[in-house]
Amino acid sequence: MLSIKNLHASVEGNEILKGINLEIKAGEVHAIMGPNGSGKSTLAQVLAGNEAFEVTAGEVTLNGDNLMEKATEDRAREGVFLAFQYPVEIPGVSNLQFMRTAVNAMRHHRGEPEMNAAEFMKLAREVSKQVDLDPAFLKRGVNEGFSGGEKKRNEIMQALLLQPKLAILDETDSGLDIDALKVVADGVNALRSEDRAILMVTHYQRLLDHIVPDHVHVLADGKIVKSGGRELALELEERGYAWLGIREDDVAASSAN
Amino acid sequence: MATTDQEVNELIKREYEHGFVTEIEADTFEPGLNEDVIARLSAIKKEPEFMLEWRLKAYRRWLEMKEPDWAHVGYPKIDYNAISYYSAPKRPEDMPQSLDEVDPELLRTYEKLGIPLHEREKLAGVAVDAVFDSVSVATTFKEPLAKAGVIFCSISEAVRDYPELVQKYLGTVVPHTDNYFAGLNSAVFSDGTFVYVPKGVRCPMELSTYFRINAANTGQFERTLIIADEGSYVSYLEGCTAPMRDENQLHAAVVELVALDDAQIKYSTVQNWYPGDENGKGGIYNFVTKRGACIGKNSKISWTQVETGSAITWKYPSCILRGENSVGEFYSVALTHNYQQADTGTKMIHLGKNTSSTIISKGISAGRSSNAYRGLVKFGPRAEGARNFTQCDSLLIGDQCGAHTFPYIESLNKSAIVEHEATTSKVSDEQMFLCRQRGIDPEQAVSMIVNGFCKEVFKELPMEFAVEAGKLLEVSLEGSVG
């Protein structure tokens, strides 16, 4: 489904991604781990089309289509979803209106009729329960004054509403209490399906207890330095990153997180 | 002395009445401004004598006034003798006969704003069937208003039919000496709206210029007077969201509101004058004086405005809070784009005890525009326990536009309390990326973010107006991204 070949990307002249290669098949869940600053979020943002990053080399295709040529919104409409590590606030725009606009943009793209406010309200209420967010959050401004954990659940809620083909989750497990972690994990598991690929960035193996990945990759200094199965996460948990020959300062930064 | 003055005026008037016979056939006065022109104007409108005197007095004073020179607004010098001060309503044969003859660009905008078909004709100045136009509209509002005793008519009619009310209140809130443009307006005002709500009456419907017959073509010097008698309530809507084009570049209106004891006036404006093309050519200069006087105790005046139009807007809806416990409110959204300049704000003049005021101003700048907020909050010596809350937010779209805020506070009373908050933000790249990542079109994203920014003001607008205002912002912001 997703194929990344030799992807290089930089920001303000600094190269961050230094040749990423990754294949994700439909139905698979891949986890990306790695020290702080290694480029995990950059990879996620580049895939989603954030123009702050410049792609300097490489190729990315989604179901055979060249993804890098497309505008952010077109990628989204074709099924790329990014749950942000730091969801931004949009004051005054209600969460409900924002989500309905998004859902209708996708429906429009697929040639389906728009959902009216009442229909959408009903759907949104159901999904908000699924992520254990009080429906009152629908009326609040997008992420406005949400706690860290509420923002993350709100991201998962959007993934559930938009039903993407490729869901990229950037540290959706960070800052969650134990119950919330379970809720988010259940949400992600609900997303899991034959025709969907999931790419999860995480620092914690505990998430992987709930969402069992098919593959685990370690990203360090802009490259995937090791790939393995679920057991790689366990090994990282025990041994840290140093045994992989990752620079000392990276490791220090990582454990400080 | 008084007699002499009156005699002189009588004489002047008679002289002009003479000339007036031949002139009345003319549709339009030739350009130029002098006492003769004013007298002809007054005669054509069949005004009582006091009105002519009033106009002439204003004119004479205006001649001595100096045109203001605003630091943050630039416009070419206006030649007041190149303006024609009276033009009769257009005859149907001079108007476009159908929408096919109307500028397609204008029609496209109507469509986007969701304006119903039959209204598009009216707005575009198409010669609509006069029967349809007057009968249907008239019956829907005339009856309930008459029943309630509310007077709602053109100011010209009011001058003739309710001279006592007009004479008692006209110019009491905005005297002709107030400023250059108010002076000019007082001398030459063409038409406008008059509203009187009797004691204890809650006006049974929202009043709107839009529904007033002959409201179109009131011209460049509009005059509005609204009086809410004791314990009454009225909500008035001015303008509409449809883009208004006009050959007249200068517009200098005056709006006066008077609220007596326990009365409440809510005045909402959506203004969308032609702002000029993307190079700033051909837009309207909108220099308007709007002021409300809360003369009664516990009275309240609220101004809500959404400004997206005009090349230059200079406008300060203000409140004079004279009555004890009276309340003034100002909610404003001003959007500027391309080369537009807006210099708006408000003045809250606290004179009475325990008066309070709230100012919420939202300025949005895009393109190369400049948007200035200027606010004056003044507390007189007797404004014991008065308070004001001001919140002034600016939103920038792109990096070639500017926003300026100038809050002035003058207090002659130590017990007065002022709170002021101001923010400047940008439509951030992160917000745009989030929206686009969710499949939302960039232009739609900007308009959604801007609408969110304006929410506090929009919620003060009557429901349908709020929806229209939202759409209006969307259309006005077109081309602001990319």
Ligand SMILES: Nc1ncnc2c1ncn2[C@@H]1O[C@H](COP(=O)(O)OP(=O)(O)OP(=O)(O)O)[C@@H](O)[C@H]1O
């Ligand atoms: N806009 C930017 N300007 C400058 N440097 C940037 C920018 N965005 C990212 N970087 C740098 O790129 C590097 C990779 O950042 P990235 O956010 O991808 O790391 P990460 O692996 O997600 O880290 P973490 O685990 O802390 O989330 C960092 O050194 C970061 O400072």
Ligand SMILES: [Mg+2]
């Ligand atoms: Mg990160």
